[in-house]
Amino acid sequence: MRSRAATSAAPFATTVRIPFAATARSLPFLYAAVTIVLIWQFVVILTKPDPSVLPQPITVAWTLGHLLRDGELGLDTAYSLGRVISAWLLSAIVAIPLGLLMGSSRRLERLINPFVELLRPISPLAWIPLAILWFGIGESGKIFVVFIGTFFPMLLSTIAGVKGIDPILLHAGQVFGCTTRVALFLRVMVPASMPSIVVGLRVAFGTGWAAIIAAELVAAHTGLGYLIANGMDILRADEVLAGMIAIGVLGFLFDTFFRYLQGRYARNAG
Secondary structure, three states: OOOHHHHHHHHHHHHHHHHHHHHHHHHHHHHHHHHHHHHHHHHHHHHOOOOOOOOOHHHHHHHHHHHHHOOHHHHHHHHHHHHHHHHHHHHHHHHHHHHHHHHHOHHHHHHHHHHHHHHOOOOHHHHHHHHHHHHOOOHHHHHHHHHHHHHHHHHHHHHHHHHOOOHHHHHHHHHOOOOOHHHHHHHHHHHHHHHHHHHHHHHHHHHHHHHHHHHHHHOOOOOHHHHHHHHHHOOOHHHHHHHHHHHHHHHHHHHHHHHHHHHHHHHHHO
């Protein structure tokens, strides 16, 4: 039997181990950030550029803090996130069910796949001029561009997830009561495809995040893309770099979240 001291020490050891593991995982990213800042500062010292072209890191940090304090960065971030999440959810509502159906039906896949392969290679950025012509510079055009950018990664990952299901798993589902095609689809194929679907959601969000910034650079009065474009127009490189840092940090946080979900579904599937 364990002693009372050993038993009471176990939760403490677990509590200490979790923050330590999280810290260890974050160290490479901290190292990369510090290295970038040091190289940046070295280039500034070496070349002595005009601040309107390349300011010092401390200047950008001050600008970033100022944008945070006055709420401008938070407001622009909210606009960009709202557009991306709206289009991403709309894309998921269409792409995931369609991908599940295409993956489970060869006839439907043969019918729709030619359209997918013709439209998929067109960059979301190439749709921006048409989006402006069709929808103007309002919210609909930006959501349309992000929808195009997020749709195909979700669709293809979902199809691949369905096609990658082990036939033994399908047979086991039939043995344990999934006697109809609908029951097998809902109780076996959909759950088994979830790891691949999460990968598609992760890739699609990254694509959508890049697409909305590009769309806001061209036609917007709010958002992080507009913040960067406005900084360029008024020769404020510090504002441009502050916006870029915000984009990078947010993208990293969302990617970390999706990697966590991906790992969790992979463990459950295993």
